[in-house]
Amino acid sequence: DQQVKQNSPSLSVQEGRISILNCDYTNSMFDYFLWYKKYPAEGPTFLISISSIKDKNEDGRFTVFLNKSAKHLSLHIVPSQPGDSAVYFCAASAQGGSEKLVFGKGTKLTVNP
Amino acid sequence: DAGITQSPRHKVTETGTPVTLRCHQTENHRYMYWYRQDPGHGLRLIHYSYGVKDTDKGEVSDGYSVSRSKTEDFLLTLESATSSQTSVYFCATQQGLGEQYFGPGTRLTVT
Numbered sequence: 001d002q003q004v005k006q007n008s009p010s011l012s013v014q015e016g017r018i019s020i021l022n023c024d025y026t027n028s029m030f031d032y033f034l035w036y037k038k039y040p041a042e043g044p045t046f047l048i049s050i051s052s053i054k055d056k057n058e059d060g061r062f063t064v065f066l067n068k069s070a071k072h073l074s075l076h077i078v079p080s081q082p083g084d085s086a087v088y089f090c091a092a093s094a095q096g097g098s099e100k101l102v103f104g105k106g107t108k109l110t111v112n113p
Numbered sequence: 114d115a116g117i118t119q120s121p122r123h124k125v126t127e128t129g130t131p132v133t134l135r136c137h138q139t140e141n142h143r144y145m146y147w148y149r150q151d152p153g154h155g156l157r158l159i160h161y162s163y164g165v166k167d168t169d170k171g172e173v174s175d176g177y178s179v180s181r182s183k184t185e186d187f188l189l190t191l192e193s194a195t196s197s198q199t200s201v202y203f204c205a206t207q208q209g210l211g212e213q214y215f216g217p218g219t220r221l222t223v224t
Contacts, residue, residue, distance in 0.1 A: 006155075021144075034212055043215030044156070044204050089155060097210040100146075100171070105155035 003027045004092050006104035007060070015111055019077040021107050023090030026071065032097035035064060035075045039051040044089060048075070051096070106107045115130040116140055119204050134219050136204030142205040142214075142224035145178060145187040147171075149206075156203065162187055165170040166204045196221045 007026045013019045023033075031052035035045040048058040050064045050073065057064050063076045077084055090104040116139035126132050136145065147159040148171075160169030160179040168179050176198060178190045191198055201220050205213040 032211070036215075041218070041219050043205075046212040046214070051211060091156075100158060100161065101213060103148075103156040105153065 001026075002105075003030075004090055004102050004104040006088075010108045010109050010110070012110045012112060013080050015082055016079045019080045019084065019109055019111065020076075021075040021077075021088050021090075021109065023073045023075075023104055024071060025092050027092070027094070027102075028071070029094040030092040031095070031103075032093045033064070033066060034091045034101070035062075035094075036078050036091060036103075037084075038087045038089065038091055047076075047088075049097075072108045077109075080109075082111050082113050085109055085111050100109070115205055117204060117214060119202075119216040119219050121219060122217065123220045126194050126224060127224055128195060129193050132194050132221065132223075134189045134202055134204075134221070136187045136189070136216055138204075138206045139189075140206060140208070140214075141184060142145075142206035143184075143209045144213075145177050145181065146207070146213060147177070147187065147189045147206040148203045148205065149173065150203060151200050157191050159189065191221075194221075199223045 034049040035047040037047050038044040048059050066073045087106045087108045089106045090100040093099045118137045120135045124159045157173045162168045162181040179183045180188045203215040203218050207213040
């Protein structure tokens with residue numbers, strides 16, 4: 001039973017355009033959500049997070065939106081750059097982030113010059 | 114960035130041999146985790162530790178054991194490696210709430 005789902009294995013966008021990566025979750029106890037970026041042959045690096053008390057969090061070009069009623073979150077990257085090409089993992093946790101992280105399978109983003 | 118190193122970075126071993134992977138951190142983080150990453154599966158938790166000598170199983174713990182005798186070191190042992198354990202293994206640390214910090218990974222091939 002997959003509790004965190006990233007239904008798009010891959011996404012391709014043009015440089016300068018918006019990238020939108022989606023994530024759905026099934027466990028209503030999840031209240032803390034994170035996005036990680038992973039380059040080949042490197043470990044995942046933390047990108048941005050959001051608590052369930054918010055519906056939006058921004059950090060530079062990256063914005064995460066949370067729709068609790070739909071159990072859906074999305075990561076927007078504006079504008080997209082070729083260096084953003086990586087695998088993006090969505091993760092969720094309960095108890096305000098103190099529980100173990102549950103990861104989605106990842107979405108490979110390719111930003112074309 | 115938490116100072117996390119993993120050793121070895123690459124290893125090829127034969128079926129049936131024991132293998133130990135090491136994770137070392139310099140940030141004095143309380144929690145440590147071992148994940149494996151496989152195509153089509155994302156990151157799956159193998160074992161984790163919430164303190165010295167305190168460990169627990171994750172979702173894919175069969176065939177693996179761990180030990181944590183010091184805050185800075187978390188060892189993952191495959192007692193008898195199988196081909197299904199060919200994977201990339203990541204260690205992560207976490208101080209309290211929120212994000213985990215990942216090491217660079219160990220690519221293990223079991224032939």
